[in-house]
Structure formats: structure tokens, C-alpha cells
Amino acid sequence: MNNGAVLFFGILLTLASSFWGLLLAPQLQIGRAQPAVLEATGEIYPSPRAGLAQQGAEIYRAQGCAECHTRQVRQTGVTFELWLGDAGTNKTELAATMAGLKIPDPEKFITQAPVKLLGSLTMTEASSMAAQLTNGEAKAQAVLATLGPDIARGWGKRATVTQDYLYDYPVQLGSLRVGPDLANYGARAVPAALVLQHLYAPQSTMPKSMMPPYRYLFNKRKLIEGEKPGLGALPANAEPGYEITPRPEAEALLAYLMSLKADAPLAEAPVPAPPVKATPPAPAPAP
Amino acid sequence: MKKPHKQNPSQQSAPIGKPAEQAKASSVAVKEVGDEPVVSRNSVPVLLVALLGALVYWGNMHIVEHGGQLDARVHGPYLNWTQIEGLQPKSEEQELIARGFRVYNKPTCVACHQNDGNGSVAQNAPPLVRSEWVLEKDPSRIIRIVLHGLSGPINVLGKEYGAVAMLGWKDTLTDQEIADVLTYIRNTWGNKAPPVKAEQVKRIRDETKDHSGYMTVPDLEKVVLQK
Numbered sequence: 001m002n003n004g005a006v007l008f009f010g011i012l013l014t015l016a017s018s019f020w021g022l023l024l025a026p027q028l029q030i031g032r033a034q035p036a037v038l039e040a041t042g043e044i045y046p047s048p049r050a051g052l053a054q055q056g057a058e059i060y061r062a063q064g065c066a067e068c069h070t071r072q073v074r075q076t077g078v079t080f081e082l083w084l085g086d087a088g089t090n091k092t093e094l095a096a097t098m099a100g101l102k103i104p105d106p107e108k109f110i111t112q113a114p115v116k117l118l119g120s121l122t123m124t125e126a127s128s129m130a131a132q133l134t135n136g137e138a139k140a141q142a143v144l145a146t147l148g149p150d151i152a153r154g155w156g157k158r159a160t161v162t163q164d165y166l167y168d169y170p171v172q173l174g175s176l177r178v179g180p181d182l183a184n185y186g187a188r189a190v191p192a193a194l195v196l197q198h199l200y201a202p203q204s205t206m207p208k209s210m211m212p213p214y215r216y217l218f219n220k221r222k223l224i225e226g227e228k229p230g231l232g233a234l235p236a237n238a239e240p241g242y243e244i245t246p247r248p249e250a251e252a253l254l255a256y257l258m259s260l261k262a263d264a265p266l267a268e269a270p271v272p273a274p275p276v277k278a279t280p281p282a283p284a285p286a287p
Numbered sequence: 288m289k290k291p292h293k294q295n296p297s298q299q300s301a302p303i304g305k306p307a308e309q310a311k312a313s314s315v316a317v318k319e320v321g322d323e324p325v326v327s328r329n330s331v332p333v334l335l336v337a338l339l340g341a342l343v344y345w346g347n348m349h350i351v352e353h354g355g356q357l358d359a360r361v362h363g364p365y366l367n368w369t370q371i372e373g374l375q376p377k378s379e380e381q382e383l384i385a386r387g388f389r390v391y392n393k394p395t396c397v398a399c400h401q402n403d404g405n406g407s408v409a410q411n412a413p414p415l416v417r418s419e420w421v422l423e424k425d426p427s428r429i430i431r432i433v434l435h436g437l438s439g440p441i442n443v444l445g446k447e448y449g450a451v452a453m454l455g456w457k458d459t460l461t462d463q464e465i466a467d468v469l470t471y472i473r474n475t476w477g478n479k480a481p482p483v484k485a486e487q488v489k490r491i492r493d494e495t496k497d498h499s500g501y502m503t504v505p506d507l508e509k510v511v512l513q514k
Contacts, residue, residue, distance in 0.1 A: 029359040040376070077364045078374065123373065131386050131463060134485075141382070144374055148364075161362045268360040270374045 030162050038264055045264045048167045049256070056256025059249050061172060063214060068178035073156035073262065076148040078270075080126035082118040084109060085275035088137030101129055114275040119145065143274045154188075155181040156262060158269045164262040178210055186260040195254055196246050197234055204238070217250035380470070380482055387471025390464045395456065396472070404476045411451050413443035416476045425512040426469060426483045430491045431502050433465050438501035455501065462488040 035044045049057065060066070082103075087094060087110045098106035103117050117140070118129070126142030133140035146158050160183050165171045194205060200218050202211035221243045223229065229236050234244040246254070265271040355361025358368050365371050377385065391397055399412035406412040415421050420429055420443060432453065439451030456465065466485040473480035498506075 025357075029357065033359070075364050127382075127386070131467070134463065144376075159362060159364070162359065265376075267375065268362060268365075268371060270371070270376070273376055 033162060033166060035166060036163055036266060039267060040265050043264075045266065046164065046166050049259050052252050052255040053259040054256075056252035056254070056259075057168070057172075059217075059253040060256055061170070063217075063253070065182075066172040066174040068174075068176060068211070069180070069182045070174035070177050071160070071181065071183045071260065071262075072173050073150045073158070073160045073181060073183045074148055075146050075151060075159035077146075079119065079145050079147055080121045080123050081116050081143045081145050081274070082121060082126050082129050082133075083116050083141055083143045083274050084113045084133065085139040085141055086137065087111075087113040088139070090138065094133065094138045097133055101132065114277055116143075116274065139275075141275060143272060144270055145272050146270075150181060153180075156184045156187075157271050158263070160262045161266060161269045163266055163268070164264075182257070182260055183262045184260065186258045187263050192254060192258065193235070195257060196250060197238060199250060199253065200234060200238060200244060214250070217247050217253065219245045219247055221245075380474070383467050383470045383482055384474055386464075387467035387469070388475075390460065390468040391471055395460070396468065399453070400472075404472065404478075411439070411448055412453075413441065413446075413448045413451065415472050416478060418443050421472055422478060422480045423512060424481060426473075426480075426487060427491060427510050427512060428507045429469060430465065430483065430488050431495060431507060431510065433460075433469065434488070434492055434495065435498055436501040438503050441504050452501070457492065462486075462492065 035046060037043070038045050048054075091110050095106040095110060098109070098117070103109065109115050109117055118126075121129070121142070123142065130140040130142045148159070150156060151158075164183070165173075196218075198205045198209075198211075199214045201213050201215075202209040218234075220239070223241055223243050227243075229243040230245070232245060234246075238244050263271065265273070350357075353363070353366070355365065356367050361368055361371065396415075399410045400406050400415050401412075404415040406414040413420075420432070420441075423429060434455055434457040436455035437451055437453040440447055440449045441451055442448070460468070462485040465488045466483045469483040469488075472478065473483065
């Protein structure tokens, strides 16, 4: 050991640099992350999960759901779309301007407002076109659109970011996609009964699903002749002649799945917001 | 180069074992092994150093390009915070101001009134910042100035500007562009005044279409302002 000191400091430096790069730097960056206040609504995001959903996170972990389901939406880029929000009153002039911008079928679009006129534009193109179309009461705007295979599959509106996992411990991102991504499962408005049915017998709701059944999360009771399944049980056709009721574990898992939403318009992950049709003001109540 | 490694004297004497033992084992076929292997200090190959250097360079450049400047708010596919900031949804007025900024720097106004809106003494351009002409609640006068230009003298913020000659923009800029740029100058550099609408510009353009030449201060003072 003639070079003990060199060896010692070499190993120390190597370990210290990896400690710095993999542990300390991320900890300094996001270790003290706090819930953000959403610019649009003033809401605080994220909020801690409700108690039942928090228990469900443990069930999700215990059943190994993260082995086959990821919880991360990837995004490859952004593009801009030109939307006509309101056609206004001077429709002939608007149609002429639209024709000048080489937009096909201006008359058809004008009747359909709010409608997307063009896609795949750069920000400058879209906003300059929107500026030309916005005149008088006509309102056009450049709208952000997110790109990526996950977004095309309808798994989310934007990439998932650190903020989405702030109250998760451990963060169950998952790395394999045997089943669909669940980052926005709660936002997809799947009826609760269907989710339970899927947990009990996956192939009954998704014929080609590779998901194993989780029957042990349910109680099964034989019905006597002519008896109907009680309240809160799976529908009668789930397993004829039996009453299938979710156990507390299944209820908790359901609550957790319904709490999975990563679609808040965060500053670091802008969400597309196309114009919506203005609802006419409600008529004033008669005095 | 460094000094050769200081070796153990016993290692330097090559033959294995003692002479007596050698003689005793002479009947056994002993393979000649030569000198005992010695650890020497060869220099690291230049190619390896170059390769490591290239790797470090590539790693650094990768972090510079994709690291989001080590900002915790930046996630892929975005490259830096400036890019994300540009994508934030804007209110209608912010959008007008952003468009007005582009018109101002086309270059049109910026040539004389400068980036900071303080004007230029050399070009006899009055300031736009805090100017009572710019911040008038009713924009009828300022719209006329932009449409037809202005011939001095004009008093801005208590200072007399004599030989002012501002070009008219009625043939160059559209109603919307004039509205945008006016909204911009009325809401930047600390200015605060209501936005200007394209319809207002269009109305005044129609009203003054018979006006020839520049506007002058007496022309403008004839305009009745709405409270």
C-alpha cells in the first residue's frame, strides 16, 4: 500500500461526487417543495389525500399495482393551434381575412365557433394570425397544445411533474406498462361500480385485459333462492347466484384510484385551454 | 516522467529459492520462470485520457442543454424557465400588450421614443412615460397623433418640444396594430391607462379621413374628450 492516500482520496471523491449528484443536488432542488397556488383558480395544489384514499395507496402498494401500471405521463413538446373563439358580427370581413390566411372553408368555421382553425403552428405564427383575425367583436386566439404519444392516448393533458407526487410516499411511478397509465385515472370519470367490477373480474369489463383478478378484496356470499344482491354489491351478473361486496381494502383502493388526478394547470406544466362557448347569461328572475 | 518505483531489493534478485535448494531440485524438471513479475508505473494511455475528457465534456454539455439550468420548476420537454414562462396563459389585456410590444419594436415607435419610452432629446422626441397626452383616459387625441403624425410645438410634462415632426402611421399600421401599440405604451414603464380598442381607432380614422398633413396641437385641442 504505497499509494494508500491516493487510493483513499480517489474513492472518497468518486463516492462524494455520486452522493452530490444523486442525493444532495436533488434534495436541494426539490427537497423543500411546497404545494403551489394555482394561478387560474387560486386553489392550492396538491392537497393531501383523504384518509380512505391514503389507505388505498397502501393497498395499491401491497397488491403491486405499480408493477404493471405506471403513473407518469410523458410529453414530447408543445405546438400551437389557432382557434376562433367568437365570430362577432362582421362575418364577411372575417371570412375575407381568413381566406387571406389560407384557412380552408371560412364560412363553415364561422358558423361553428368556437372552433379550431389550424394546428401545428409556432407560437409566433399562431399569435400573429390571431391578431389579424381579432378585429371588432371577432376573437381569435393562439392556444397551446401538448404533444406526445401518452397525450395522444388520452392518458393526460400534460406531462406529470414533481408537484403531482408531493404527498406520495413512496412515489409509485412504475416502470412497466402492461396496463394503461393511471396518472389521471380519477380524471377519466370511470363509474365506481365499473372500477370494482374490473378489480373483481378484469376480463368482464376489458375482454383482452391481462390483469389478474383481485377476488380476495371482495366478500362472496351464496344467495338463497330468489334473493337479490344487497346495496353496495356488484351487479347480479357479476357472478350469478352470489352476492359480491367489496371489502374495506377494495373500497380504499377505489378511493385511491379515484384520487389520481394530474391535470391541474401548474405554471411549470401548462395545460391546453381552448376557448369554450360562452353560455348566455341566465334571464333575470321576474320581480 | 516520474521516478521509477522504488523496489524491494529482494525482488530485484531474480532466481527463485536459494542456490542450495536449486541444486537439490536439479533432478526435478523445474520450468524456468525468469524474473519475478514487478508492478511498474506505466503512464495512463493518452487515448484513455482523451476519451475520459470527451466523456466529461459530453456530460457537461448534456446537463447544460437538458438540465433546465438546474431549475426545479423545469421538466422535460421544456428546456428552461423562460420558455415555460412564454407559454403561460395570458389575460386579454396582457395579450394586447404583448402584441403591442411587437408593433412598437417593428421598428416603428422605438426608433425615436426609445426602448424605455423616455424619448430622445437629439431626435426631439418627447417621452411617453407619464406623458399627459399618452395617459388621457379618452384616447381620441393620441389615436389622432399616431394616425396622422404630429407637427410641433407641443408641451409634454412642462417641457416645450419645438420642431417635433412625427410621421403618420395610417397607411402602415392597421386599426388593430394601432390599438395594440397604444395599449402597450399606456400600460408599460409604469404607465396605467385603459386599453385602446380597434373600433375606437377605426371610428377616428373614418372621422379624420379628410385631414391632410400632420396633426398640430391646436387641431388636437379642438377634440372634445369624454370624461
